[in-house]
Amino acid sequence: MLDLLPTSASASDSKSRLYTPSLTEYVRRKTVTVRIGDVPMGSDFPIRVQSMTTIDTMDTAGSVEQSIRMIEAGCEYIRITAPSVKEAQNLENIRKELRARGYTTPLVADIHFTPNAAELAARIVEKVRINPGNYADRKRFEHIDYTDASYAAELERIREKFLPLVRICKEYGTAMRIGTNHGSLSDRILSRYGDTPVGMVESALEFLRICEDEQYYNIVLSMKSSNPQVMVEAYRLLVQRLDEEGLQPYPLHLGVTEAGEAEDGRIKSAVGIGTLLEDGLGDTVRVSLTEEPEREAPVAKALIDRYTRRAAEASAIPPVGHYPIDPFQYKRRSTHEVFNFGGANVPRVIADYSQTPVTEYDQLKAIGHFYLPVPDKWAMNDLGADFIYTGATPAAFMLPNGLKEIIDYTAWQTTGDTANKFPLLTADEYLAARQTPLSNRLNVVRVSLSELSESLIETLRADPTAVLLATTTNAHAMPELRRLFVELINGGLTLPVIIQRAFPTVSADDLPLYAATDMGGLLVDGLGDGVMLAGGTEPAEQKRHNELAFGILQAARTRITKTEYISCPSCGRTLFDLQETTAMIRQRTDHLKGVKIGIMGCIVNGPGEMADADYGYVGIGRDKIALYRGQQVVKKSVPAANAVDELIGLIREDGRWLEPTNSEQ
Template structure:
């Protein structure tokens, strides 16, 4: 990593249909439909709304052969309507489905865990992609590594890199280079470490494939935007990333303004900030720079803690260099000034600029300067940034997928109802997942899970263990509350005047992990 200045990682160009990713081009923005891929009209209409919002690459779930075959009519309708949006097939389990999808899509995303055996399926897919000029995304997910990888490496960033590199080497053996790689996790610390490790490993082996960035299951609202900005921003600040997706449990077109904001925010990062002690920086594992275990927000900063305020247009590198120059163990807070009129825009930029400094264990306090907003509003944003960086938990964390054509219920509405019921709880992680494809794996860090099992049916988890299967959906939230109560993790909501949302939340505990 180049700590002292912003330098984009050099990558090859990879054509994805009409769109080109990598090669120093501007960061491309992606999203994913949540329509039934068999419904041509609904899928096309949603892709066009996403494209009109400023997105150039759209992915559709292709969980079976019917969905893969229907990509043909979808692409034909899009082109007839004058849209040159790149269409990506998302394949999770079945190699034969990926082979079918490669006959119609511009890119096929596969999970390496489904190609563990050398039975020729991967080679067949590469041959089909080469024949049509189709790109391939090697999509490694933290929660769905192959069993043999987990047995040897655990579900760790290193295990994710081992999985990706195995297939990148196979692509190189086959002389196939239309490849993009992703290393997604709902845990920002795991996600950032995995991408950094992969970038280094690829450099050692002379590989220059573009990287697609994203935090999976980020949730909704301001919290989901901040969580995505912390993870994606940390990597964009490192010069890593050629295409991004902000995954929100909302209508997919609502993801695009956030992704565009992040891409534009890192389009230029001027300045050089000498780092005299690079040995103090630990990019692959979390290590606190000082003895302060719980980073502080604006109202908690002691008078004797130095506050370092960024003055440049590259606040991450500027503040990182200043923090690494301090004597070891010397605590310091970081600050940056913003003149945004939108709280959402302010939150995304501050999370992207300052969040990485907490993600890497460097900063001990945060103070956002924005006179146009109230102290309470700014403190809430600061708390959300610390939580997204996994250094301080002050509210329930929701690991919620954005939904796709596999989703088996009203995900957005259900998440809102679960938040209303459980939002007052402290230091809990609740997974809200549309189906079992990513559900059990991606919510592996969650204390409780609510997962679509069949139309109108929900399965509840305690950790990774199934507790109740196929509950009628109209009973499921009540049963989730009962499960939390039975395990001693429930507290009744405080009186409204003492709600966490009004700035009087109880002191949160440290949850750095």
């Protein structure tokens, strides 16, 4: 095995590691304790689960019943919107009724734009959440050139508006979350820092410094985005900045905002939340799904529960000395091209058929390849796998042109088709085969971290046909695979790497969460040129694995193969049925590959929260919709009955509309 002892770290390397206690061990970040009713938060306590009601806050009975369903589903904090003073006042009625029925779960008031509502709510509930992007500012999408003096004057204005809430929270023992959202950064922050994780962090720090000046520390911080890459980078940078400035190590609330619905929403949430949990970051989790709120808590709990015994179950991984990856800015690892892996190619998807001999054309339907008997041709959809791994039993027929085959080395040696079939070798087979003819185009070498020897590295360095299949059985899988990438980068190797994971004992519900964490956590850091989910013998399993692989690549923003919906999870501000509307829009548009559509229930979650959407559908009143192109409103007060047609009209105007095929209709 290669000597994997750490090399000496430079000052810049040390600084880059501040966001996590360890890159290779599971160690939870130490934080201060925040008192939230009788459910404290911080590193001395379990990671907490929370969600948010969707009922109108003025509906006391409905809010209470929904809160109880959420509590019984596992929620430890219940967040309720308070868009104005009247809703803030009604929080007292909701709280009293819950207490009368024996529920003491802390309540959190969600505040946007209305300091007077926050100040009232802070006297009633256990915690208030404010968004620094809109608590003291109104967004006009204007660029402003600030001098240092004029910016300082803006900070003083914010202080005057924010101080009353801080002092009330301190007096009443109320906790506060300073929750930055990527999409609702103020014009002031955007003008000064740009639409960046740096701007997100600074937006929170401006408010946090005011709190610390007042010696108020009962604070939780969050850095939410609908883009998991941005979200991960912002949380990491926040932790680093807190340390650099000597600020308190406050607990972190984790969430990917507007994640969407169904499996796509779960995958997207896991890529962001799971990546941070792997590195010991996070003290409470909210999974934002466009579904009933009681369905969110079990998903959050499944993500959290994976770490309850992680430190005990994980095998030791050698520590990292020189960390060559910038954890605060996405950059794909530099690789040379081998066949169609690496270089400028998108990450590839390899479907595992090694446990199921491929004898019939119809078996490939599960991975997006369809044989059409009448024209005697193959067709492929947008989720068509790039490779099929058949293990020791090659496919019994010629595969379609869009699909290549990887075969175990021993079986490959007897095949006559070296143009479309390529060998997979163990590390030992690969080293022993140096004197034996291999493929002159592509040779896949399966390697774990423990097998990465000096002789293997030198052989790989000299081989322009080699692609690694990186695998692990470690419970702390993502960090071990990351450690393997670190060795390659520090050793100057640029060969492509396929990430392989297998989850033979994981439930169907947990599979997308675990796979999205382990693979997505690497992909968001620019690591990985392909993915392979091993296992599965039935067509339904193989179909799900294939769709999951493409879904993870899409969530990590490394390969876009389908329409993306950035839809908020609904709350008491929502002006239409989000689940029904999202389903209706999806039915009409889900064939538009690569188009991003934001579906927002109200103006609070409007143009800002759908920061990187191409088009937006935003509720602005009862049965009234505003349509956006990017962050610019282009149609106001569209009747809801016509709004989807008008949205499609916008997409047509931009030349991005495609008529659905018969199979898509």
